Amino acid sequence: MQTDEFHVFDTTLRDGAQREGITYSVADKLAVARLLDQIGVGFIEGGWPGAMPKDTEFFARAADGELALKNAVLVAFGATRKAGVHVEDDPQVRALLDSRAAVITLVAKSDVRHVERALRTTPEENLAMVHDTVAFLRAEGRRVFLDCEHFFDGYQHDPDYGVRVLDAAAAAGADVGVLCDTNGGMLPMGVHDVVSDVRRRAAIRLGIHTQDDTGCAVANTLAAVDAGATHAQGTANGYGERAGNANIFSVIGGLVTKMGRDVLPDGCLGEMYRVAHAVAEIANLAPDTHAPYVGASAFAHKAGLHASAIKIAPEMYNHLDPTIVGNGQRILVTEMAGRASVELKSRELGVDVADRPDVVSRVVERVKAREADGWSYEAADASFELLLRDELGQNSEPFTVESYRVIVDRREDGTMVSEATVKVSAGGQRAICTDEGNGPVNALDRALRKALERAYPRLAELELTDYKVRIMPGRHGTDAVTRVLIETSDRHREWTTVGVHANVIEASWLALHDAVRYGLLP
C-alpha cells in the first residue's frame, strides 16, 4: 500500500519528455505510465493537457479506463491563471479540470526577476495568480502541488519572495510546495541550506525538483530529503532537458538502500532494472550501460586481481546486493547470458531443458556469440525460442529460402513503388512470388507469405504489427549494424523476433523469417 508519508513523484512523461530526441505517442505514454506504476511510484505526471493535444488525449484515455494503475495517481501539469484574467475564464486552467486528473501540479514563478521580465507582471499579481488558481482547483476537489520554478536562483537574489509564493499556495490549500532548481546550477550543500531554511519559514510540505547541470541532481534531491523535503521528483533514466533531470531510479536507490527510507510498496524495488530498460526501449534510446543501480555494467567486475575474493565475499566488492534492484553481478567482461538465465527463460517459455545441460551450454554459447555481433534477445522471445528449439532438435524447417530481391523505385512523377520477389520451397513445391508494399519490408512480407500460402494457408492470419530499427555502433566506428525488431500477431497472440545485419533489408528479412517460422510452430 502506498501511503502519503513520502511522495515519489515521476515526471518522465512531462518534464522528461523535454529531452532532445524524445517523442512519445499516446500509446507510448500509456505504456510508460504502466511501467512506472510497476515500480511503485506514488505519482505519475502525465503531461500538460490543453497545451499539447497528445497530452489531452492521454488523460482522456487514462480517465476512460485504459490505465489501471495499482500504485500511482495520475497528475496533470499546468500553469497558474494568466495575469489579469479571472481564473474561471482561463481555458488552460479549465483544461486541467477537464483532464479529470485527481492531482494537479501548477507551475508558478518564484523568482521575482522572472515574474517581472518573463511573465511581465507584478510580484503581487503573481501571488494572486497562485492563490486564485490553487483555490479554484481545490474548490473543484482536486489536490494541488505547486512547482516553484527557479526557486533556488530566486532565493539567492531575494530570499523572501519565494517564501511568499509558498505561503500564498499554502493559504489557498496546496499540499506541497516543490522547490525547483530549474536551471540546475545547485550543489548539495547549498540545497541543504536552502531547504532547511525554507522549512523553518514556510508552513507547507516541501518537495524537490532538480536538474543535472552540475552532475549533482540525484545528490541534490537526497540532500533536500535529508533537510526535510518529503516529496521528490525525478524521471526514468534521468531523461530531461539539457543534462537531464534527477534519475528517479538513482533517487529511489539512494532513499531506500542508503538512507533507509521505505518509499516504495513491497516487492517493487526489484522491478527497477526491468522497468529502466523497458522505458529506454519505448523512448528508443540505448539504455545507459553504466547507470547506477540499473545499468548492465553497474555491478560488473573485471576478472583478475579481485576475482577469487569476490567469489568468497561479494559484499566486500559491491555497495549493494544487485538482486535487490533486479540487477545481477557480472564477473566476466562479457554479456549477461549465463546458464541460469537460459534455464529460467526456457522454463518461462514452457521448454524443458532441466535434463539437457549440453543444450543449455550450446544455447549460452550461441547467444554470447550473437550478442557480440549486436543481437539482443531481451525483447525477442520468439527468436530465442526458435534458437532453443533448434538446439533441442525440435524444429523441422517448414520452408527453405533460395533467394529474394527487393526493388524500390521512385518514378519521374514522384510515385514510389516497392516490389519484392521471393523464391522458396515449401511442402515439396518451389514457388516464385512477387508482390508490392508501401515499403521494402512490407513488400517482402507480402511476397513471402504469398509464396507460402498454398503450403500454409494459416499464414493469411499473420499481421506485422510493429517494426523497430536501431543502428548499433560498431566496435570500429564504421562497421555499424542494424538491429530490427518485428512484432507479429495472428489475432490470438503476439510475438517479437529480431534480425541483425549491416544491411537494413537483410536485418529485416531475418526478423521476418523468424516471425513466419514462429507463426508456423505447432
Next chain:
Amino acid sequence: MQTDEFHVFDTTLRDGAQREGITYSVADKLAVARLLDQIGVGFIEGGWPGAMPKDTEFFARAADGELALKNAVLVAFGATRKAGVHVEDDPQVRALLDSRAAVITLVAKSDVRHVERALRTTPEENLAMVHDTVAFLRAEGRRVFLDCEHFFDGYQHDPDYGVRVLDAAAAAGADVGVLCDTNGGMLPMGVHDVVSDVRRRAAIRLGIHTQDDTGCAVANTLAAVDAGATHAQGTANGYGERAGNANIFSVIGGLVTKMGRDVLPDGCLGEMYRVAHAVAEIANLAPDTHAPYVGASAFAHKAGLHASAIKIAPEMYNHLDPTIVGNGQRILVTEMAGRASVELKSRELGVDVADRPDVVSRVVERVKAREADGWSYEAADASFELLLRDELGQNSEPFTVESYRVIVDRREDGTMVSEATVKVSAGGQRAICTDEGNGPVNALDRALRKALERAYPRLAELELTDYKVRIMPGRHGTDAVTRVLIETSDRHREWTTVGVHANVIEASWLALHDAVRYGLLP
C-alpha cells in the same frame, strides 16, 4: 602556473581504463595525456608500470620526451610492498622507480576486513607495508600519494584503522592520503561527515576518490572538498569501472564555477568541451550528449514557452554562460516552437530574418505542418537552414532528380548485393549512374554523388558519418512513418539532415538529398 594548493588529479588512463569496452594503445594514452594537460589538470596518473607492459612502455616513452606537458605532472600507480617481503626486493616497487615518474600513487588497504580477508595479512603488517614503501620511495626522491582503498566502508566498520593507515603514511613522508569510496556506496552527507572527522584526527593532507554507484560521485567529491580535502581525483567523462568514476569535467565545473575555487591555470576552462569530445573520440565511445557542462545538449533549450524570454535574458535560463567551458547555447526547433525560437535559431545559423516577419510566419507554419507528419528539426539544423533559405528565396536548386531505383538482392549462395541507380540533371547535363553499397542507403549515396561529381567535384569530400532510423507510430496505429537522420562531414564541419516517409528508402533519400544540397551551399 600550477600551484600545489589544490590538486586536480586525473586518473582517466589508470582507473578510468577499467571501464568495460575501453582499450587504449600506448599512442592513445599519450594523446589522452596531452589533451588532459591542455585543460590544466595538475596530475595525470598514467597507469601501473610493471603490472601492465603497455603502461611500462607509456612511462618510458613519456620520460624519453614524447610527452611535453605544460601543466601536469605524470604519476605512476602501484601497490605497497608485498607482505613479508623487503621493500627493496619487491619487483613491483622497483618498477615504479624505473618508470621515472616524479610522483607515485601507492594503493593500500585501509579497511581491516580487506587486509585480513583479501590481502590475508595482519593489520600491523599492512601498516608496515605502507610505511616501508612510502619511506623507500621518498628516500629515492619521489613524491608519494597514498590511495586508501575502501576507506569509507572501512571507516563504518572501524573508524580507527583507516586513520592509522594515514598516520603510517604521513610518518613515512607521504604528501596526501586519498580517501577512496572504492565500492561507490556513499552519499554526500556521509562523505562530508567522514572527511571532516578524519581531518581532525589525521595529520596529513586529504584527497578524495569516488565512484558513481549511487549517482553521487561528483557531489561526493565536492562535499569532500567542502569538508577540507584539497586533492580531487576524477576521470574524463566519468569513465571507469561499473557506474564509472567522478567526471573530472563536472568536478572542475563545480569547483571553479560554483565553489569559486580557482583550480585551473588561466585560459584552460574554455578547453573542456573540446577535450571532453576528443577523449571520447580516442576511447571510441559516443560522447554523452547530455553530460553536464560539456554535452552537446547541456545548454540546449526546447521549450517554445521560454524562447522569447531566453532571447532577452539568456542568463535567466542558463546556470552558466556556456562559452566559459567552451560550449554554446542551442535553441531546438520543436513541436512547441513559435516565432521566437525560429528567430533565435535563424540568428544562431547566421541567417537574418529580423525584417522578414512574413518569412518567419511561413517557416513556423511549415515546421508545424511537417512536425505533425513526424518530421523533427531538433537535431537537423542543416535541413532547417535549407527550409529557411528556401523561404527566403536564397536557394537555387543545384540539381534536379528525375528518378531513382534501389535493388537489394540476396542470392542463392547467401551473398547480398545492394545496387542503386539515380537519374539527375546538374549543370545543364543529365546523368544516369549506378553504384553498389553495403546496403541500400550506402548504394544510393554513392550513386547520387557519382552522378553529381562532374558538376560538383567537391562532393568527393563528403562522407556519411552517421545514420539513425526511428519508426514513428502513426496516429491511427498502422500508418507508421520512418524518420531518418543523416550526419554528413566534409572534414571541416558536420551537419545533420532529416527525412520522413512511410518508405524507409524514401525517408533516407530525402535526408540524403538535403545532406548533399547543404554540402553545396556557397
